[in-house]
Amino acid sequence: MIKLEKIYRWYQTGSTRNFVLRDINLEIEEGSFVSIMGPSGSGKSTLLNVIGMLDQADEGSYTFMDQDVFRLKEKQRVELYKKHIGFVFQAYHLIDELTVFENIETPLIYQGYKGSERKSIVSDMLDRFQIVGKKDLFPNQLSGGQQQLVGIARALAGSPKLLLADEPTGNLNSRQGEEIMDLFKKLNEEDKVTIIQVTHSEKNATYGNRIINLLDGRIEQE
Amino acid sequence: MLFQYFKLSWRNLLKNRQFSLLNILGLSSGLAIALLLLLYIRDEKSFDQYHENVDRIQRICLTMNYDGNERKVTTAPNSIGPAILENLSGVKDQVRTLNHNFGDIAFINSGEKQISTRHLIWADPSILNIFDIPLLNGTKNEVLSAPGKVILSDRMAKTIFGDEDPVGKRIKIDQYLDVEITGIYADFPQNSSMNPEIIGSFNTMEWASKELVWSNASFETFLLLEQGTDSKLLEQQIEGLVARNVAQEDRYYSVWLQPMRDLHLHSTEMQFTGAVVASKTGDSRQINLLLILALIILGIAATNYMNLSTARSLAQSKEVGINKAIGAHRSHLITRYYVETFLLVGISMIIAALLIFTILPFFNQVVDKQLSIQDVLSPKIIISSLAVGGVLTLLSGLYPALYLSGFQPKFLLNTSFRKQSTAGNFRKALVITQFSASVVLIVGTIVCYKQIQFIQQKNLGFNPEQVIAISTAAAEDIGQIESLRDGFSSISSVEAIARAQTYPGKGGSGRSIHIPGYPEKVLPVTTNQVTPEIVEVLDMHIIAGQTLPQRSHKDDPFCSIILNQKAVKFLGYSPEEAIGKEAPGLFQKPAIITGVVSDFHFNSLHQPIGAYAFHNNFTEGRPYMLVKTNTSNISDLLSQLQTAFKKSLPHSAFVYEFLSQEIEQLYAGEKRTAKVVLLFSILAILVACLGLFGLAAFTSEQRRKEIGIRKVLGASIAGLVQLLSVDFIRLVFIAILISVPLSWWLMHTWLENYAYKIELSLWYFAAAGLITLLIAIQTVSFQAIRAAISNPVKSIRTE
Ligand SMILES: Nc1ncnc2c1ncn2[C@@H]1O[C@H](COP(=O)(O)OP(=O)(O)OP(=O)(O)O)[C@@H](O)[C@H]1O
């Protein structure tokens, strides 16, 4: 599903290049649940950005579902990721002015679903995550765990094949974190959603079936 | 999807109340001001356009040449119109009009009723075919067909006759002319250059209609062209026609045609002595000035909006990032921000409309117009308002839509946002532009007012204060005038009385003098037939000789004159030398100089002082009695004057004018412009400050955390205020530096309009700069202080 070859990413400061990613070679099969770990500043988020097509590498090639991502035009790239990829953020990043229902609905609007379809999909999601009662509330009326649930529901609304999560439990307490991890595992096993998560917690990493360690921009060992 | 955007925008507006309020306030006042100006401009441009034939009507104008001096007049000899109609093709009709007494007051008597008006004209019957003058009573072909027939405006008919039917009744004009009322016409609309209350048949005036001559240009003449006639070609043909009829040496003028459409706004350089279309002229320059002002104000309002939007961009960029991450295209986001802008502009339009309705009466008062709600609601204005709203939306939304939609979503994955360079330079440029415009407007206002004050306080060379001009045009014989003079002089507060043809500020007869021995070296002279007391009444300064002799007679072999310095200098004499000499070319009989007065401003200060002569030749009438008084109890004096007047002239109306007011009238246009510019400058600055206020608020908001930390570390409030204010104040400083040369140049150009003008002194610019700076400091420090005294613990935690 994902194939990264000789990926380099650097920031230019003056005349020196500060490498954030160096020679990343990585293949991820459809249906896997991968955890990326590593110390702060090691380039985890950057790697996730590249995979999620929010950022581009400076060198190397990236094949996503048989498409050469770096060769695509901006518009085609957006089409590709909005169809296949969902994002979950550490800081939830819900839209403050929209209700729970509307937050989940927004990606469907961008994907061109009709009103009635959107309604049924969002209702499904609300059901599935047991937040029907909260559908008319605004994000600031929810707890952190609930917000993250909405974030995941939003990411899954368009039924993506790949879910990218950057420290999804980072702002939650351990019980809430466990719930989210259980949810991820279920999604991976029952719905066959490929998941790549960044995490600092050894325990969370064990929910997945593969761990990638980053150190100073390099993949250490598996 | 649009509905979603509306919903989102609406909630956004509600959430950021302060931001929305500032924006709506700025946008709606900007829109209201701009629309009012457009309304004004449209009204000025609508003058005379209601005539069905407006595109085919041309006014015959003359350019007179005197030895290098040019004078453009709107009147022509009485023979030109008929000659064109007879000899040239392409002309369907012509009308000659003559202002009764050349625009002086006409006295109307009907039974016991006495009325005075300046709006009596004599015209060919074709006036009813060329212009749109709907008759309410009477038939077109008959009402002006013979001498002694007049038609009245509806208003005039009501004034004289009330509810009675006036048709068939007779009225007396100036005591001697007995005419019959044959019809009533609808009142001329307010946006008509021409506004007669009484129109009489042209051939009633025998002297004007019997003999057709090619000199004496006293008749305002209009041509109605055939469809498709080329007016330039016609002009040449008219030139040829004049050449065939007037000998080369007598041809002191050239003829040209002015389209009816240009009458109102493009006649500022013309002289109207005696013209029918005299009173209301607009000025295309003023219109352009106001148009620029409207654009500036709209620009400032749009700029405010952009400014405030970019100030919020840090918060907005997060939203953009999220939307992009969940699949939004750039076009989605552009639409989204345009929807928000549209919503704000829409709300502001509604508020602007309410604002306009509320301030319309006040606005009318300032600009001297009668605009009504109906005018505002006319389809044209509504469409152009919508267009303005549309342009404003496009313009204001441009920056937020394009700039914000460009944010990259990758920053979302970072736990806290990195400080991006959020359009800092662009915003700075906007603030500088806004405040430069404000400074220019303030300088403009100051200079405008100073110049008007200068004009008012300038030593005119005579003293118009406490001089009252009373019209005696309606006196039936000389006995009445003598008795009136006696009556006036027995009033204790009357100091002196003179009779005069005219007075300074009101023109005079145009003649010319030439240098002795050189008949081709001529200078135009304004002449005024007066009695000797004029020097005392007007408090003129005699430098040599004395005033006119007391007694003079029609059959005297010569006449006496008083010249001003300018005229004497032209003749080549010193004032003392001039006494007893002749001024050649003025009259048929020799004109002997008895006195020389220092130069005085008998015209507006737009024009340099020309030559002037008071004389006692019996060539003109003397319809004014000028009375110099010395009392402050004006109402008492007026009633005494009126009593005396009624005793001597029982059959005529008592009409008077204060000379000082008449002179002020010369600058009515400037004053109106100054008032309008002042009003709108204040509003423009207010709108600009609104923007600065918002900007300061949001910057403080953004830096709350920084302020909190600094406070915890021990920063003083004064230090924090300085920290927050100094950036803005620096921008305002730069704005001042930019605007000073700009406004200097603009004002210098404007002052070129005046022959007598103030010097541009440094303090005008200093004052404008200081005012702007003070307002800016006030605005910014208000926000800064608010931010600086807030509780630091709270602001740190909320981050
Ligand atoms: N815009 C940028 N300019 C310069 N350097 C950057 C920029 N963005 C990221 N970096 C650098 O890239 C490196 C990797 O950043 P990244 O956010 O991927 O780390 P991370 O592994 O996600 O760390 P954390 O666990 O703290 O989230 C860091 O050293 C950071 O300083």
Ligand SMILES: [Mg+2]
């Ligand atoms: Mg990270």
